[in-house]
Amino acid sequence: MTAPHLPKVAGINPPVPAPAHTSAPAVPTPASPAPGPAAAVLVQDRLAGLVSDLTTxxxxxxxxxxxxxxxxxxxxxxxxxxxxxxxxxxxxxxxxxxxxxxxxxxxxxxxxxxxxxxxxxxxxxxxxxxxxxxxxxxxxxxxxxxxxxxxxxxxxxxxxxxxxxxxxxxxxxxxxxxxxxxxxxxxxxxxxxxxxxxxxxxxxxxxxxxxxxxxxxxxxxxxxxxxxxxxxxxxxxxxxxxxxxxxxxxxxxxxxxxxxxxxVAALHEELLAGRLPRVPGVRLAVRHRRGPRGGGAWYDALPLPEGALGLAIGGITGSGPAVVAATGRLRAALRAYAVMEGEDPVAVLSDLELLLRLTEPARAATALFAHCRPAERKVVVAGAGHCSPLIVGPGRAAYVETSLSAPLGMLACWEAPSVEIRPAPGETLLFYSDGLLHRAGDSMDRAFARLHRAAASVPRTARHDPGAVADHVLRTVLPVEDGEEPGTADGEDVIVLAAYFE
The missing domain is CATH 3.30.450.40 (GAF domain)
Structure with missing residues (x-):
């Protein structure tokens, strides 16, 4: 049986239909062109650019x-x-x-x-x-x-x-x-x-x-x-x-x-002594460099009965607002004890240690209290874990040999003997915070030696000015670089309190 012939169209041969018993041939679909070398290089460059941007x-x-x-x-x-x-x-x-x-x-x-x-x-x-x-x-x-x-x-x-x-x-x-x-x-x-x-x-x-x-x-x-x-x-x-x-x-x-x-720094500054008292026979100066974290270093100078003067310096472990508040409480308590028992610095620090142990059991503190009688040029000092003061004058620059004792709050009952000092006219008693000794890479022995050299090198023309003495010690121990304030390795507060005896 033959397939019927389709009529011809002018000039065009009609397509021949496929036999009924066979399937129609598959119409080929255009395949996606394979990526050429230029496209691959473009993709690689784009990925490399993205990686470079992310790395940068x-x-x-x-x-x-x-x-x-x-x-x-x-x-x-x-x-x-x-x-x-x-x-x-x-x-x-x-x-x-x-x-x-x-x-x-x-x-x-x-x-x-x-x-x-x-x-x-x-x-x-x-x-x-x-x-x-x-x-x-x-x-x-x-x-x-x-x-x-x-x-x-x-x-x-x-x-x-x-x-x-x-x-x-x-x-x-x-x-x-x-x-x-x-x-x-x-x-x-x-x-x-x-x-x-x-x-x-x-x-x-x-x-x-x-x-x-x-x-x-x-x-x-x-x-x-x-x-x-x-x-x-x-x-x-x-x-x-x-x-x-x-x-x-x-x-x-x-x-x-x-x-x-x-x-925090403003609060800390308000808690410290705003004005140093004027007591006949002695001139005072203080230099305070605040650390960036608001440390617990503090100082005080208060007039006492019968022309006496109380000088104190210390520090509490830690930093931040809670430490600043604890510093204010500790300083206020020491002021009260100094007025009541100022002639006995050991009793002052003993009362302070008891208060600290009862009200701040998780904290430890260092403190040094000095009861001064400028008219007699007599100073009685007691310290609790704090650095010994320096006495600076025309003929000497030496550490005061205070007794070695633990910080407040470290022992069940604190007590240590006091030391009496007799500054000569024209000598300066220098109190300082621990932050003055701390510098990266220095041991404590080297730090004390550096401070002693700074005190001994005070110019003769500056020895009669307690502010000039404090400034010279700060510049020598913690030199200023690029116009910045003197600082320590860990950003602690730095305090220098100078008392010049006339």
């Missing part, structure tokens, strides 16, 4: 996480941001801690104080900007008045056109000299300081559950300056935004910590 961010954030102070963190933020956006200079400004009044904190990179002063004079104009997050000028945007950069920012000319809070995109000015609408004063300052472009990024915490008010919202802004017309690429913007997001959280925590430390 990890290194930069690790360095930032190792900073323990707000100033160090701001400087690290500027250095890292400059490397990410390819700029050479910049500045970062933070609003005051807690959002209260006061001047914002500003740190510059490659900018001196005079340069920062020039930047503060920039007018707050809203000329058109170029790049992500700039928008239009105030004349075109009715909501431009609602756009705020950093509240109370001292640099409105650099930060006035940042996006509103909630938008963390950066603002670029790629060519300030050629930018239309820019205030001529801005061009003059840019020419004076030698920059031609800028890129500013807000420092704003991401919203999240459980965030405290001090760490939420915009806390500041950073701006980097280019010497030539330039702007960061999209990749640089993205990396800078990720880094600044992490940095903002770190800075917010440091701001809260700094504010808490400042409060």
């Amino acid at each position: 961010l990890q290194e930069l954030t690790d360095r930032l996480a190792r900073t323990g102070t707000l100033d160090d963190a701001l400087r690290e933020l500027l250095r890292a941001g400059a490397s990410l956006v390819g700029a050479g200079r910049g500045l970062v400004t933070l609003r005051p801690a807690g959002g209260t009044g006061g001047h914002p904190m500003t740190v510059g990179l490659g900018l001196g104080r005079a340069d920062l002063g020039h930047l503060e004079t920039l007018p707050a104009d809203r000329g058109p900007a170029t790049g992500t997050g700039t928008g239009t000028g105030a004349e075109d945007d009715p909501a431009a008045d609602d756009i705020a950069a950093v509240p109370a920012s001292p640099y409105p000319g650099l930060l006035d056109d940042l996006p509103p809070e909630g938008d963390r995109t950066g603002t670029a000015h790629p060519d300030i000299p050629a930018e239309d609408g820019r205030d001529p004063r801005h061009r003059a300052v840019a020419e004076r300081l030698g920059y031609a472009a800028s890129y500013a990024v807000p420092l704003e915490s991401a919203p999240g559950p459980g965030r405290t008010g001090g760490a939420a919202g915009r806390i500041g802004a950073a701006v980097w300056l280019y010497d030539e017309p330039a702007e960061p690429t999209e990749r640089q913007r993205h990396l800078t935004g990720l880094y600044c997001g992490y940095a903002t959280e770190h800075l917010a925590r440091l701001l809260e910590l700094t504010d808490a430390r400042r409060t």
Whole structure:
């Protein structure tokens, strides 16, 4: 049986149908082309770029996480941001801690104080900007008045056109000299300081559950300056935004910590003697360098009956607000015991030890109390685990040999004999806290020898001034570096109390 012939169409042969007893041939589907060498190289380059970006961010954030102070963190933020956006200079400004009044904190990179002063004079104009997050000028945007950069920012000319809070995109000015609408004063300052472009990024915490008010919202802004017309690429913007997001959280925590430390330091300062008493026959001076954690070092000087004077110095183990409160209680108790039993320093410290053991059983404390009669130049000293005082004069510089005793709260019953000292006219009795001896890598023997050399090297012209004696000892034992305050290896409080006998 043959298949019927289909009619022909003009010029076209009709297709022959397949036999009924056979299946129709499968229609071939176009296969996906195999990836060529160029596509594979592109994918590898993209993956390598992502790995490089992640590695860079990890290194930069690790360095930032190792900073323990707000100033160090701001400087690290500027250095890292400059490397990410390819700029050479910049500045970062933070609003005051807690959002209260006061001047914002500003740190510059490659900018001196005079340069920062020039930047503060920039007018707050809203000329058109170029790049992500700039928008239009105030004349075109009715909501431009609602756009705020950093509240109370001292640099409105650099930060006035940042996006509103909630938008963390950066603002670029790629060519300030050629930018239309820019205030001529801005061009003059840019020419004076030698920059031609800028890129500013807000420092704003991401919203999240459980965030405290001090760490939420915009806390500041950073701006980097280019010497030539330039702007960061999209990749640089993205990396800078990720880094600044992490940095903002770190800075917010440091701001809260700094504010808490400042409060503790102010409380500690109020608990110590605000004014040293004036007692005939003796002149007093004290130098107090607070540690960053709010330690338990304390001192006191109080007038006693019959023209006597009580001098005390000591410390409590630990740091923080609880230790500061315990220090205040201990000092108040010693004042009461000194008035009642001041002529017997051993009885004063014995009563203090009993009180400490009953009310602060988990703490130990060192203390040294001296009952002075300046008219007779007689001093009776008793110590509980505290360092021996130094006597400094024209003919000698020596430690007072006090008896070796345990700190308060360490034994069931504390008692140690007192020592009588007879300072000569023109000699200074020097009391100091343990923090003066602590420095990284030094043993206690070396620390005592270093302090003795410092006391012996007091200039002749300074020996009649107790303040000058205390300053010389501080500068020699804990030298100042880079304009910072003298400090110890672990950030303890440092106290030097000097009594000059006339």
